Amino acid sequence: MVTVSKAEQRASHAERNVEGQRLGGAQILCEALLREGVEIVFGHPGGAVLPLYHVLTDYPIRHVLVRHEQVAAMAADAYGRIKGRPGVCFATSGPGATNLVTGIASAMMDSVPVVAITGNVPTFLLGGDAFQETDITGITLPITKHNFLVKDVNELAETVKAAFHIAGTGRPGPVLVDIAKDVFTTEAVFQYPHTVNLRGYRPTYHGNMRQIKAAAELIAHAHRPLILAGHGVVISGAYDELLELAEKCDIPVGQTLLGLSCFPQSHRLSLDLVGMHGTSRANRAIQECDLLIGIGMRMDDRVTGKVSGFAPHAKVIHIDIDPAEIGKNVRTHVPIVGDARQVLRALNSVVKPAKHPQWLARIAEFEERHPGRQWHPADGLQVPFVVDAIYRATDGDAIVTTDVGQHQMWAARFYPFDRRNRWLTSGGLGSMGYGLPSAIGAQFAAPGDVVWAVVGDGGFQMNIQDLATVREHSLPIKIALMNNGYLGMVRQWQQLFFQHNYSSSYLGSPNYVKIAEGYDIPGRAAKTDDEAVAAVRWAMDTPGPVLIDFRVAEEENVYPMIPPGGALSDIIEDPRD
Amino acid sequence: MAIAAPPALRAIHTHTVVALLEDRPGVLNRVVSLFRRRGFNIETLTVGHTDLPDISRLTVVVEGDDRIVEQVVKQLYKVIEVLKVSDVTADRVVTRELALIKVATGGTTRSEIMQICDIFRAKIVDVASDSLMIEVTGTQDKVESLVQLVRRFGIKELVRTGRVAMVRGSQGVTRVDDE
Ligand SMILES: Cc1ncc(C[n+]2csc(CCOP(=O)(O)OP(=O)(O)O)c2C)c(N)n1
Ligand SMILES: [Mg+2]
Numbered sequence: 001m002v003t004v005s006k007a008e009q010r011a012s013h014a015e016r017n018v019e020g021q022r023l024g025g026a027q028i029l030c031e032a033l034l035r036e037g038v039e040i041v042f043g044h045p046g047g048a049v050l051p052l053y054h055v056l057t058d059y060p061i062r063h064v065l066v067r068h069e070q071v072a073a074m075a076a077d078a079y080g081r082i083k084g085r086p087g088v089c090f091a092t093s094g095p096g097a098t099n100l101v102t103g104i105a106s107a108m109m110d111s112v113p114v115v116a117i118t119g120n121v122p123t124f125l126l127g128g129d130a131f132q133e134t135d136i137t138g139i140t141l142p143i144t145k146h147n148f149l150v151k152d153v154n155e156l157a158e159t160v161k162a163a164f165h166i167a168g169t170g171r172p173g174p175v176l177v178d179i180a181k182d183v184f185t186t187e188a189v190f191q192y193p194h195t196v197n198l199r200g201y202r203p204t205y206h207g208n209m210r211q212i213k214a215a216a217e218l219i220a221h222a223h224r225p226l227i228l229a230g231h232g233v234v235i236s237g238a239y240d241e242l243l244e245l246a247e248k249c250d251i252p253v254g255q256t257l258l259g260l261s262c263f264p265q266s267h268r269l270s271l272d273l274v275g276m277h278g279t280s281r282a283n284r285a286i287q288e289c290d291l292l293i294g295i296g297m298r299m300d301d302r303v304t305g306k307v308s309g310f311a312p313h314a315k316v317i318h319i320d321i322d323p324a325e326i327g328k329n330v331r332t333h334v335p336i337v338g339d340a341r342q343v344l345r346a347l348n349s350v351v352k353p354a355k356h357p358q359w360l361a362r363i364a365e366f367e368e369r370h371p372g373r374q375w376h377p378a379d380g381l382q383v384p385f386v387v388d389a390i391y392r393a394t395d396g397d398a399i400v401t402t403d404v405g406q407h408q409m410w411a412a413r414f415y416p417f418d419r420r421n422r423w424l425t426s427g428g429l430g431s432m433g434y435g436l437p438s439a440i441g442a443q444f445a446a447p448g449d450v451v452w453a454v455v456g457d458g459g460f461q462m463n464i465q466d467l468a469t470v471r472e473h474s475l476p477i478k479i480a481l482m483n484n485g486y487l488g489m490v491r492q493w494q495q496l497f498f499q500h501n502y503s504s505s506y507l508g509s510p511n512y513v514k515i516a517e518g519y520d521i522p523g524r525a526a527k528t529d530d531e532a533v534a535a536v537r538w539a540m541d542t543p544g545p546v547l548i549d550f551r552v553a554e555e556e557n558v559y560p561m562i563p564p565g566g567a568l569s570d571i572i573e574d575p576r577d
Numbered sequence: 578m579a580i581a582a583p584p585a586l587r588a589i590h591t592h593t594v595v596a597l598l599e600d601r602p603g604v605l606n607r608v609v610s611l612f613r614r615r616g617f618n619i620e621t622l623t624v625g626h627t628d629l630p631d632i633s634r635l636t637v638v639v640e641g642d643d644r645i646v647e648q649v650v651k652q653l654y655k656v657i658e659v660l661k662v663s664d665v666t667a668d669r670v671v672t673r674e675l676a677l678i679k680v681a682t683g684g685t686t687r688s689e690i691m692q693i694c695d696i697f698r699a700k701i702v703d704v705a706s707d708s709l710m711i712e713v714t715g716t717q718d719k720v721e722s723l724v725q726l727v728r729r730f731g732i733k734e735l736v737r738t739g740r741v742a743m744v745r746g747s748q749g750v751t752r753v754d755d756e
Contacts, residue, residue, distance in 0.1 A: 137603070138606075141606065141607060141610050142610055142611075142614050145657075146657045149603075166657060198657060199599070199660055200599060200656070200657050200658050200659050200660045201657045322655070323651050323654070324648065324651035324652050324654070324655055327644070327647065328648060
């Protein structure tokens with residue numbers, strides 16, 4: 001067999017020009033993907049996409065075979081986040097397509113650019129309940145930014161162009177393109193459009209200057225201003241602009257779960273995480289501030305708690321690229337629709353420098369009473385200790401991915417980011433199983449970077465099969481399994497709000513080290529602080545993937561916590577504080 | 578603390594929202610799915626062609642306060658094929674609905690029904706030995722009144738369209754700027 005490297009293929013492909021030639025739909029799709037700069041696709045084949053997979057090997061597009069389509073969607077999501085342009089996944093019709101659903105919905109909730117391509121049954125069978133037909137455009141209608149069903153090969157190229165445009169611009173999101181099988185094998189003249197024709201889609205990037213001046217006016221008169229920075233800051237790359245605003249006007253910055261890694265957390269103005277498991281100082285500051293500036297965030301209920309008790313003394317400035325998010329949950333005094341970076345640039349040019357020593361001193365008091373980065377030594381290994389050990393061993397420089405649950409909150413709290421866009425978590429949908437797939441996507445997007453997947457024993461088992469993918473590509477992912485033997489966050493709620501009734505939240509523990517070894521991935525367990533530190537060191541010194549089974553304390557709770565349905569002022573602090 | 582107004586006085590009333598849509602398969606599905614998912618209460622929904630071949634026009638009557646209707650408008654705009662959305666409730670608008678009513682007739686009631694139709698400028702569009710079909714066009718109130726009036730004769734069948742609306746004067750929910 002003669003193998004040609006993808007780089008060689010890329011070079012030879014760049015030379016030939018197929019515009020104006022007749023090509024099959026599968027080739028047209030691949031040509032379109034090349035023109036969109038796609039280098040890698042995560043996917044899983046099946047009947048309806050076989051013609052596509054057949055031609056794919058001729059193209060300089062790398063295909064990563066995952067072991068479950070959910071992983072394809074989630075890896076594409078992570079790739080999209082790190083690269084800032086759409087990640088791509090493929091799946092076949094029917095079960096292949098429906099397996100993508102959770103990943104697509106996660107990308108939707110977190111505003112991540114993803115293009116999902118599915119095959120469907122041939123056009124003449126569409127609508128007739130043929131083998132492996134599902135109405136995937138119907139199913140994904142409410143969980144995509146937009147979707148398409150392609151029944152005519154002549155529309156394929158422009159559809160792909162539109163899909164990438166919609167996914168990657170404005171407020172990013174997933175776009176699904178469902179392609180009937182016969183379209184892949186029908187020929188058409190290939191012509192890739194240079195522009196898109198979408199009359200109804202025109203995102204607003206530049207904020208209204210009158211509103212921006214009104215915001216500056218509020219900032220000038222505020223005594224206790226506060227910034228809530230969200231994912232929009234990461235997406236628009238507004239790091240410098242946010243830092244400039246905060247420093248110039250001496251405004252503390254809280255970060256939403258997806259806003260982590262958008263502002264240096266070692267900075268004196270960082271309040272770190274806000275919301276349900278946010279720091280005491282961040283949530284208390286929200287309740288006392290007289291001006292709240294939301295930037296690229298959506299006042300989600302996990303941030304606000306009970307809305308009627310949220311930031312009761314504050315006027316609100318809300319900057320977001322999606323007008324529908326402004327005023328949706330929280331009454332807004334100055335709405336500014338636009339790209340965070342563009343708006344902040346304009347705002348920085350009109351705000352006047354200010355100092356707020358008293359306000360910051362007040363916040364420092366909160367911090368002193370309930371320090372944000374402290375945990376209580378207790379029986380057994382503590383997740384915060386492990387996360388801190390990883391932080392130290394990686395100089396705070398790793399890409400960190402998580403599943404959903406207690407370990408996620410602890411990772412969010414104890415791995416402070418100074419670098420940009422290093423944090424991958426399923427915030428909006430809260431999808432267990434995201435940790436490993438996102439680490440895979442991130443490692444492909446940033447091959448030279450250190451990637452740590454901090455996973456729960458519950459979440460990890462939802463996509464554990466893709467250890468095979470990690471092994472196949474020798475991805476040097478360090479898997480930190482926080483094994484508490486429980487669906488920990490569920491157990492915590494049951495303990496606190498359901499009279500200790502641990503109904504179906506106990507997992508027990510398979511031998512994870514053996515499982516890893518079964519996939520030819522070195523593993524080891526750690527039960528004590530010393531073992532944990534040594535294991536982290538070992539992971540860093542071992543080339544390639546490793547798994548560490550951290551046997552952490554079973555019944556620890558994440559504090560502080562805003563009780564569900566409560567206001568931020570109903571904060572439950574650690575009883576041991 | 579403001580005291581809540583009694584239900585009847587609260588700002589919850591119906592709004593008439595007009596939207597221009599790309600005339601493509603699936604667009605109506607997107608719009609309806611949006612209303613369902615976000616729990617917007619639709620009283621009526623009407624879609625039809627416009628003077629432009631590729632644009633259709635939706636008139637939807639939604640229930641809710643100003644905040645909800647603001648969300649309706651903003652969420653509609655997020656649908657890629659939605660070109661323009663206006664809440665025309667506060668504008669000077671002409672609104673119309675149409676109803677077909679099949680009413681039972683006896684020996685003496687036929688002329689009485691026809692008199693009522695005259696007053697409402699409704700048309701008799703079909704006559705059978707024991708029934709009449711009435712076509713009435715007008716505001717929701719007018720259609721409603723006629724239906725109430727003929728109810729005592731015995732309504733055998735009734736069908737109503739939703740509301741359509743157009744702003745008076747030269748301005749309105751027209752062309753979408755095409756750049
Ligand atoms: C797919 C999915 N199913 C259920 C849930 C509800 N849920 C949230 S956290 C959690 C427990 C997660 O357990 P584990 O992965 O072990 O993490 P831990 O909380 O123990 O750190 C569950 C079941 C979810 N978020 N996602
Ligand atoms: Mg667990």
